[in-house]
Amino acid sequence: xxIEKTIFLKDLNETNSFGKKLxxxxxxxxxxxxxxxxxxxxxxxxxAMLQGLGFEGKVKSPTxxxxxxxxxxxxxxxxxxxxxxxxxxxxxxxxxxxxxTEDVTIIEWPEMAKGILPGPDLLLNFFHHDDxxxxxTISSLSKRGDECLQYLS
Numbered sequence: 001x002x003i004e005k006t007i008f009l010k011d012l013n014e015t016n017s018f019g020k021k022l023x024x025x026x027x028x029x030x031x032x033x034x035x036x037x038x039x040x041x042x043x044x045x046x047x048a049m050l051q052g053l054g055f056e057g058k059v060k061s062p063t064x065x066x067x068x069x070x071x072x073x074x075x076x077x078x079x080x081x082x083x084x085x086x087x088x089x090x091x092x093x094x095x096x097x098x099x100x101t102e103d104v105t106i107i108e109w110p111e112m113a114k115g116i117l118p119g120p121d122l123l124l125n126f127f128h129h130d131d132x133x134x135x136x137t138i139s140s141l142s143k144r145g146d147e148c149l150q151y152l153s
Contacts (some may be wrong), residue, residue, distance in 0.1 A: 003140040003145075003146060006136070007135070008133065008135055010133045015041045015048065017048070018152070019046065019051075021152065022049055023049040025148045030104045030105070032121060034107070035108075036124075039128075041134045045124065047059040050076065050078075062079060066079060075102065076104045079095065089112075096116075107120075119142070120142075121145035124137075
């Protein structure tokens with residue numbers, strides 16, 4: 001059964017702080033999904049996670065490239081499936097190999113590959129509250145997700 005926690009993020013700084021806090025918990029094999037409306041904070045959160053891991057360059061949204069990879073002590077695979085027309089595109093692209101026990105994989109718009117993707121450890125759902133603030137529901141969907149969720153608030 002999923003455990004959920006809802007967090008209010010009053011502005012961009014709080015979204016960045018949350019992403020950096022989550023980055024400190026990441027371990028190889030983690031699978032994290034981010035869902036929500038356009039502009040609700042998904043890529044901002046991923047950018048903060050990567051910066052929290054020490055990445056100093058420009059974090060590109062993979063909306064057009066579909067996939068970006070970052071090297072730390074482990075590899076982070078960042079996918080954005082917004083442009084998918086069908087779930088089969090995931091398989092056709094050969095992306096399944098990137099979900100493994102050695103890498104951290106973060107997927108924005110996972111619903112675009114529904115039925116193909118395995119279940120995540122954590123699902124972050126972002127919702128617009130107003131122009132600046134967001135509500136985010138974090139769902140833990142695995143034992144590993146439960147471990148992370150107890151440290152996130």
